[in-house]
Amino acid sequence: MPLVTLTSDIGEQDYLAGAVKGRLLRINPEFQIIDITHKLSPFNYPQTSYVCRNAIKNFPEFTYHIILVNLFESKPEQLLFAFYKDQYIICADNGLLSMIIEEKPEMVLGVPLEKSAIKNTLYCIDVAAKAITQLTNGEPVQNIGIPDPPYLEKHPLRPTLGEDWMEGQIIFIDAFENVIVNITQDQFERQRRGRRFKIVFRRDEIIERISGSYADVAHGEMLVLFNSAGYMEIAVNKGNAAGLFGLKGYSESNQSVPQAVQTRLFYQTVKVFFE
Known part of the structure; x- marks a missing residue:
């Protein structure tokens, strides 16, 4: 069957x-x-x-x-x-x-x-x-x-890396408006190398620790964890992270919109700084 x-x-x-x-x-x-x-x-x-x-x-x-x-x-x-x-x-x-x-x-x-x-x-x-x-x-x-026919190939969307930073794109927003970023836990730890970090989004929102579950913070507080698929997730305990912070998933169609307009309407990326 x-x-x-x-x-x-x-x-x-x-x-x-x-x-x-x-x-x-x-x-x-x-x-x-x-x-x-x-x-x-x-x-x-x-x-x-x-x-x-x-x-x-x-x-x-x-x-x-x-x-x-x-x-x-x-x-x-x-x-x-x-x-x-x-x-x-x-x-x-x-x-x-x-x-x-x-x-x-x-x-x-x-x-x-x-x-x-x-x-x-x-x-x-x-x-x-x-x-x-x-x-x-x-x-x-x-x-x-x-x-083995010829077929079209496209590159997966991967985070960009620097010596002291990495930047990921929002690839999915779930039914609870939790925000999934294309940074896996393995990628994060390889880039981190044991250093302290700051996860920054929407210009001024900063998180400096990784939670194990939503219950690690009080109701209404934001957090970052790695979900069951191993991807970085931005959430609010009993809240809606995407709506609260104006976050939007990456889409190729959005790339035709001028960057200045995109910045006014929504944020599609998350940056991590290491120190």
Whole structure:
């Protein structure tokens, strides 16, 4: 019974999320389908890669992860079917694969899309479902797609580093408005080298200690901790950090906005100074 996860930016307001599951089950009634989320922000690759990377690694070996995010950035000619650390990842050829896994996968197939087909979301899910079924039935990979095809790669969003500082970008804001920064605990400790530090955001907000949990501070006080995925998180105990401090997640679309306007509207970065 193949375990299949779904992650998308299509939302849950209309029929499409349900229709995707229906199409999967029409092709293979044995699929066990699990939703990761359908509420990713459109065009936001850093957010998508953070969510997918940290969800995927917790699933049983040989789970199939279908990611329906920005399927039509360009005219699609293939879906990518990758194998990485005992997980299968199926996504568009739009640069997202390299951002999720941050290195070369162990295997990549290019599953071709018919030139004459109407390439909408449901057609793409049909192609993905058929490829999964073929693989689970033991068909050779050459019958499913083209091994090691050329595909688009994009660089993961990484913190910038200096001798006595590092700067991270806000990549996710959760339902409680806790703010996730693309600085992992390992990166922080390597850069820190045992030194004292100041975490600075919104120009004048400073935190000088890492908490173990929200309960380490009084209600209404801000804190920084490393979350269960190992990423830096700015929060307010029983409060809403993003709204209180005017923090906003990084998005490529925001980069077209002049910097002066961005500064007036929101803050997207967090700096750490070491001394």
